[in-house]
Amino acid sequence: xxxxxxxxxxxxHIRVYLMVFGALGILTVVTxxxxxxxxxxxxxxxxxxxxxxxxxxxxxxxFMHLITEKNTIIxxxxxxxxxxxxxxxxxxxxxxxxxxI
Amino acid sequence: MSSxxxxxxxxxxxxxxxxxxxxxxxxxxxxxGITSLLxxxxxxxxxxxxxxxxxxxxxxxxxxxxxxxxxGTLAPEQYNSxxxxxxxxxxxxxxxxxxxxxxxxxxxxxxIGAVDMAFPKLNAASxxxxxxxxxxxxxxxxxxxxxxxxxxxxxxxxxIFENGQTMWLISMIFLITSSxxxxxxxxxxxxxxxxxxxxxxxxxxxxxAQFVTSFLLVLAFPPLEAAAILQLMDRVAGTSFFLPSGxxxxxxxxxxxxxxxxxxxxxxxxxxxHPEVYVLILPAMGIVAEILANNTRKPLWGFxxxxxSIIFLGFCSFIVWAHHMFLTGMGQAMSAFFQTTTxxxxxxxxxxxxxxxxxxxxxxxxxxxxxLFALAFLPMFGIGGLTGLPLGLAASDIYLHDxxxxxxxxxxxxxxxxxxxxxxxxxxxxxxITGKKMNEMLGKLHFWPSLIFMNGIFMPMFIQGLAGVSRxxxxxxxxxxxxSGVLHWNEFMTTSAFLLGIAQLPFIINIIMSLFSGEKAGRxxxxxxxxxxxxxxxxxxxxxxDSEISIHHTAYEYSVPDAKKDFILQTEK
Amino acid sequence: xxxxxxVEERExxxxxxxxxxxxxxxxxxxxxxxxxxxxxxxLRLAAPPGDFARWASExxxxxxxxxxxxxxxxxxxxxxxxxxxxxxxxxxxxxYMGITLLCSLIFLVIKYFEYTGKFHHDIYPSSSTFMAxxxxxxxxxxxxxxxxxxxxxxxxxxxxxxxxxxxPEHFANxxxxxxxxxxxxxxxxxxxxxxxxxL
Numbered sequence: 001x002x003x004x005x006x007x008x009x010x011x012x013h014i015r016v017y018l019m020v021f022g023a024l025g026i027l028t029v030v031t032x033x034x035x036x037x038x039x040x041x042x043x044x045x046x047x048x049x050x051x052x053x054x055x056x057x058x059x060x061x062x063f064m065h066l067i068t069e070k071n072t073i074i075x076x077x078x079x080x081x082x083x084x085x086x087x088x089x090x091x092x093x094x095x096x097x098x099x100x101i
Numbered sequence: 102m103s104s105x106x107x108x109x110x111x112x113x114x115x116x117x118x119x120x121x122x123x124x125x126x127x128x129x130x131x132x133x134g135i136t137s138l139l140x141x142x143x144x145x146x147x148x149x150x151x152x153x154x155x156x157x158x159x160x161x162x163x164x165x166x167x168x169x170x171x172x173g174t175l176a177p178e179q180y181n182s183x184x185x186x187x188x189x190x191x192x193x194x195x196x197x198x199x200x201x202x203x204x205x206x207x208x209x210x211x212x213i214g215a216v217d218m219a220f221p222k223l224n225a226a227s228x229x230x231x232x233x234x235x236x237x238x239x240x241x242x243x244x245x246x247x248x249x250x251x252x253x254x255x256x257x258x259x260x261i262f263e264n265g266q267t268m269w270l271i272s273m274i275f276l277i278t279s280s281x282x283x284x285x286x287x288x289x290x291x292x293x294x295x296x297x298x299x300x301x302x303x304x305x306x307x308x309x310a311q312f313v314t315s316f317l318l319v320l321a322f323p324p325l326e327a328a329a330i331l332q333l334m335d336r337v338a339g340t341s342f343f344l345p346s347g348x349x350x351x352x353x354x355x356x357x358x359x360x361x362x363x364x365x366x367x368x369x370x371x372x373x374x375h376p377e378v379y380v381l382i383l384p385a386m387g388i389v390a391e392i393l394a395n396n397t398r399k400p401l402w403g404f405x406x407x408x409x410s411i412i413f414l415g416f417c418s419f420i421v422w423a424h425h426m427f428l429t430g431m432g433q434a435m436s437a438f439f440q441t442t443t444x445x446x447x448x449x450x451x452x453x454x455x456x457x458x459x460x461x462x463x464x465x466x467x468x469x470x471x472x473l474f475a476l477a478f479l480p481m482f483g484i485g486g487l488t489g490l491p492l493g494l495a496a497s498d499i500y501l502h503d504x505x506x507x508x509x510x511x512x513x514x515x516x517x518x519x520x521x522x523x524x525x526x527x528x529x530x531x532x533x534i535t536g537k538k539m540n541e542m543l544g545k546l547h548f549w550p551s552l553i554f555m556n557g558i559f560m561p562m563f564i565q566g567l568a569g570v571s572r573x574x575x576x577x578x579x580x581x582x583x584x585s586g587v588l589h590w591n592e593f594m595t596t597s598a599f600l601l602g603i604a605q606l607p608f609i610i611n612i613i614m615s616l617f618s619g620e621k622a623g624r625x626x627x628x629x630x631x632x633x634x635x636x637x638x639x640x641x642x643x644x645x646x647d648s649e650i651s652i653h654h655t656a657y658e659y660s661v662p663d664a665k666k667d668f669i670l671q672t673e674k
Numbered sequence: 675x676x677x678x679x680x681v682e683e684r685e686x687x688x689x690x691x692x693x694x695x696x697x698x699x700x701x702x703x704x705x706x707x708x709x710x711x712x713x714x715x716x717l718r719l720a721a722p723p724g725d726f727a728r729w730a731s732e733x734x735x736x737x738x739x740x741x742x743x744x745x746x747x748x749x750x751x752x753x754x755x756x757x758x759x760x761x762x763x764x765x766x767x768x769x770y771m772g773i774t775l776l777c778s779l780i781f782l783v784i785k786y787f788e789y790t791g792k793f794h795h796d797i798y799p800s801s802s803t804f805m806a807x808x809x810x811x812x813x814x815x816x817x818x819x820x821x822x823x824x825x826x827x828x829x830x831x832x833x834x835x836x837x838x839x840x841x842p843e844h845f846a847n848x849x850x851x852x853x854x855x856x857x858x859x860x861x862x863x864x865x866x867x868x869x870x871x872x873l
Binding site: 215216217218219220221281285286288289292293294319320321322323324325326327328330331334338339340341342345357358359360361362364365368369372643644 | 675676678679684689694695698699701705707708709710713716722798800801807814
């Protein structure tokens with residue numbers, strides 16, 4: 001562990017954390033402002049989720065160190081995200097693809 | 102954990118620390134084992150009471166009739182309670198804790214040459230969470246509301262308004278927590294604590310099965326936990342997650358906000374419950390693999406296809422769930438999708454079963470008790486699997502859904518399937534765990550009647566199901582004209598069930614007898630190749646092995662040409 | 675013999691046990707909150723058009739925006755606490771962990787006002803499916819915050835950080851693992867905020 005985390009590299013990390021902090025603050029404001037845009041509901045959902053995903057990627061990538069994380073962890077997360085989307089979208093599709101008697 | 106300077110002297114552990122709140126995976130495994138076997142026995146008794154009623158509808162239940170009221174017979178709600186609790190207890194308190202909690206916890210560290218699981222304290226926590234969940238589940242019988250009676254599937258709206266469901270939900274939260282902690286532990290243990298030289302392709306099929314099973318548990322259980330929270334809210338906080346508008350109960354419109362969806366529960370429930378059935382079968386397949394290789398004295402046929410099939414099976418199990426929901430009005434696209442994935446998932450199962458059958462070819466077969474159970478698993482699981490096919494195709498499922506055909510199908514897979522494999526495992530590993538051998542004659546006395554009566558109970562269910570007899574009927578189908586031709590099977594099935602119960606007596610006697618006066622077993626009484634047999638019998642407290650463990654062979658090196666003996670222990674240099 | 679790879683990484687995986695363990699736990703949490711998000715989608719479709727948006731307008735966007743910024747700040751202070759340990763600065767660690775705790779407390783207090791405000795206006799989980807999923811999602815999230823705070827308090831007090839004196843690397847790993855959990859809690863909120871309050 002210690003070789004990865006020399007004093008200089010930690011200082012470097014801290015710089016990055018503070019930059020991400022700033023970015024997250026800005027993006028939060030952007031999120032709120034975007035909600036006032038005159039766009040359709042589905043466009044609004046799309047936009048909100050894109051911005052949220054960018055924020056989430058920053059937190060996951062830099063605060064949670066996923067950017068430099070080992071393959072084992074990355075693959076487990078990819079698998080999880082695949083099933084996450086299956087769980088989110090298949091019931092949705094089955095709802096819209098109903099037989100209406 | 103502690104630093105290098107900590108002296109490990111465990112001789113002065115008190116009784117409580119050593120046996121009750123132990124962090125040793127072997128003690129915890131045994132705790133899971135004993136608790137789950139007791140729950141299996143209890144769940145069996147519930148079924149025995151139901152089967153009596155089905156065979157003899159107007160006759161009071163013998164001995165226990167007083168528990169059910171004046172007439173001594175089951176009222177419909179009581180029958181439903183027994184049914185819901187039988188399913189819940191067998192799956193969540195019986196089979197899974199035995200297959201994963203007991204076998205997994207006890208054997209995984211040993212089979213990978215580790216001293217314990219990665220997180221021993223978490224391991225203890227997961228057992229006690231299971232225990233508390235079990236107590237809550239059983240205590241529901243004694244609550245004023247009684248036990249749950251909306252099926253183990255707990256479909257709303259019934260489960261929102263019917264009695265006994267709240268305790269079921271609270272219990273499930275403890276059980277799911279236990280499962281999550283335990284399966285996370287198994288994954289980390291297998292990834293991180295493999296002994297030097299133990300590469301992934303040198304792992305036993307048993308360990309691979311536990312590995313994939315744990316992923317299923319980690320990823321599939323949480324949606325059910327979410328759903329259980331929602332159902333609890335509907336029951337207790339007056340929400341209408343699962344309650345549609347305009348619902349009429351006892352002639353009146355229910356006073357809730359409405360706009361909820363019963364289908365939402367079904368999706369979230371089956372998202373877990375389908376992978377759950379693979380949780381039920383994978384550890385069993387792992388156990389059977391070990392015992393077949395050992396008692397044919399040859400390597401497993403198709404080790405790599407078996408491993409890849411287990412992985413593929415695990416993955417596919419997440420995308421087939423709605424084949425339990427073909428009758429919910431889903432459209433063509435969804436139906437076609439789920440039928441296709443369901444047909445595809447049968448392929449890895451067939452690959453595994455075929456590999457097992459082929460493993461017998463040219464083997465030098467020893468017909469000891471574990472092998473008998475393992476051999477029986479093959480055709481029994483085969484029947485279970487094949488009868489699943491008409492259920493996976495919507496056209497036939499429309500007719501068979503919710504009939505006794507389904508009950509026959511899934512019991513074949515779980516009862517003479519998984520449970521036989523678990524019996525096999527108990528007979529096989531008993532010498533390692535206790536240092537004593539079990540009695541072969543009693544073993545055979547347990548096996549043969551069990552095999553016969555399992556078929557006696559479940560084969561006629563296909564006949565009744567095909568005739569259209571619905572499941573969960575308190576009167577067993579008596580009030581339906583289309584059932585009249587097949588109802589005579591009820592008495593046959595009930596008799597088989599009771600005789601199956603009696604057939605377990607030699608097993609219970611065997612365990613107790615062998616514990617006290619069984620023949621001493623050495624380190625490796627079965628002449629097996631896998632790592633656990635390198636440990637003493639029983640393995641040493643906390644450290645397991647009495648020498649440094651390193652791995653130099655694959656898992657099934659039996660009858661290697663030019664070798665000294667007909668097997669090579671994985672640890673042999 | 676001890677369980678290995680608690681402090682030193684295993685060579686082929688490059689991981690310590692607790693890091694792998696917490697990520698697997700977080701994977702299960704993704705599926706847990708995912709189940710609730712799936713419920714949200716389903717319920718929104720099942721409700722009359724515009725119903726969800728109408729009920730969502732009862733929520734206070736300013737309060738939630740403040741809460742979002744508060745939680746992001748707590749995430750930063752949490753990672754700074756870990757970085758301080760890596761730089762061998764125990765007092766900076768205590769300061770940052772304290773800030774994290776303070777931010778979490780502020781978050782909960784604001785949530786308390788949000789909830790009681792609803793109850794004052796006779797709005798409960800039973801009022802509509804939107805309110806039901808709102809209270810459940812934010813409630814479960816809140817329970818996760820409380821859980822995180824309990825562990826934080828333990829690591830902030832001498833009883834927790836005394837491990838730093840004898841096993842600094844092990845302690846730093848524990849704080850890192852707590853941090854991963856905490857960042858996840860922040861992540862969930864990053865999605866909860868727009869979905870519940872803005873859509």
